[in-house]
Amino acid sequence: MTAASLETTKAALTADNIMVRFGGLVAVKGVTFTIPDQSIVSLIGPNGAGKTTFFNVLTGLYRPTTGTVKLGELDITGQSPHKIASLGLGRTFQNIRLFGLMTAAENVMVAMHSHTTSNILQIVGRTRHQRREEKDSREFAQEMLDFVGIGRHADEYARNLSYGDQRRLEVARALALRPQVLLLDEPTAGMNPQESAVFVDFVHRVRDEQKVSVLLIEHDMSVVMRVSERITVLDQGEKIAEGGPDDIRNNPRVVEAYLGRTGTEGSAR
């Protein structure tokens, strides 16, 4: 898909004029943004640009000061996080947040909470419905773990998995929500170049086989340029550019934002 054709497809997620204010600090300033259906888009920007904050608005952790978020056609602004998650928005975290003392399979099964219905009495009575649901959940969890390539670790505690496997488990867990949109916050942080290269293919596989739209926050420009169909650039809370990888690469404002920062950081080090 090209950037132009993306404009015409329908949106999986739309954020309209989002503003987030923390006291005096405006972390996100009137950002409008769409994720076209079944696309892979990236959100980039220097440290502190407001990317994670923007994620947190989409997932319902923060209520935007102004603006609306729509998942498909549904307005989800101000809904509680668990509601939004169950409606089809899965995410991973910049700092891995797995349930460390639960097994990989259990981690994934937690995310199936909103897709299962057994109540207390059915659980205690272990009714047929409950047993079927447990069995299905377990199988689906295994499927997700196999999909991300850690199926053999299903019975291991999440905290015992290697760093890379933990990142994959986070993806498997988010996918168990059966989301329409998957948000990945710096998924390649801590990966070496080879792992990052493999990751690009992985994201494509996730999109194609799980039929989700993917939004990435990413610092690794080689990953961003290879994986994204469209890129949005934030700087100090403002959207300064949007377009395909080539547009962004050559956009003077983006170069300036990055170089400006890199320059000061470089001199600080």
Added chain:
Amino acid sequence: MSVRAPEVVSSKPKSDLAANHTRKWALWFAGIAIAGWLFYTFLVPNLGSGPQLFIRQWMPLGSINEALVWVICAVGLNIVVGYAGLLDLGFVAFWAIGGYTAGWIMSTFFNQIENGFYFLSAAPPNQPGIHINWWIVLIVAGCVCAFSGIIIGAPTLRLKSDYLALVTLGFGEIIPQVFLNGENIAGFNFTNGAKGIAPLDPVAALPFGPATVAIGNAQIAISKPLGPFDVTAKYAMFVLVAAFAVFVSLRIREGRLGRAWLAIREDELAASMMGVPLMQSKLAAYAVGAFMGGLGGVVYAVHNNSVFADRFNFSISIILLAMVVLGGMGNVWGVIVGALLLAWFNSTGLPQFGSSFNSQFGTDINFPSFNYLIFGAILVLMMLFRREGLFPETRTRQVLQEAERSDAEELDGGEA
């Protein structure tokens, strides 16, 4: 990323191991409970007076029955604290509400009902008040407590854990006070105030059938209304209630709700982002825990044949918490052992040790008055040396073993 290492022939899956583990402990629980019953029913009456005296002093069945009340409540508190990770410092509230529910519908207390309302009760006929079969009272009290748990929990569970602890502490203080001062609420006597509700209806194992059945020279009570000295029959019934609480705890741990609780305990924010409704799940933990608190309250009322508001004090909440921590937060079996140990120590072990000590050395030390000092010391020592409790749940134990292993690995690395 799709390259897979050859499948390692691993040991049995964790779920199987856990099931075996559970079966083993459940067998022990049942075995010890039945052995205890056989021991007190058949063996003790036939012992010489020396051993009988020893047992009456060190292991009276009455104190074991009371310990079972603690077990039931501690298992309930474990759901809230151990499973869901919510600190509750006012669990005594549910114990009290359960007790008063029993007082209300198992006695002559509501004497406005002059001809009495009877339902499968072992109480003598033609008395005023409400007289419901005690097994049903258990369910009613459990539900009343679960409902109260939701009412108390709804406004408080939004709070962060430290504040939650404070508010539950407040409720644990307020509710017994309400009962203590409930003699005249808008002209209506709700609780009999400090006089309490006594006596309660006698209870029976079953509402029908023969009064007793003879096995050897022991008379096993069936539908006979039990008096204060029928402790063996009460023991059997209390064990059943405890077993029910344990059963529910184990089952609920397995399903989607148990997983949601664990997830909340591990990382509340991540859990909510994975579609777990925090309020609803926490309220469920609160309600299930409170239900068991209600069971414990009824059993305690039946054990004492009375309900007095001044017995429901703050220290009960703390002792319950100590039992959960000592036994091993989250592990039902550990909590049972913790509850039995501390309850026995408090009601029998310490006083008995004290009187032996005093008569041996001619001293006059009031040992039972040191119980809180000793509990406090136990808690501090546990926190210092064995935070996971005597019998930690498998998950927590795992962390510990791992910590040791990685320490060792670090040493290896240092030497290499």
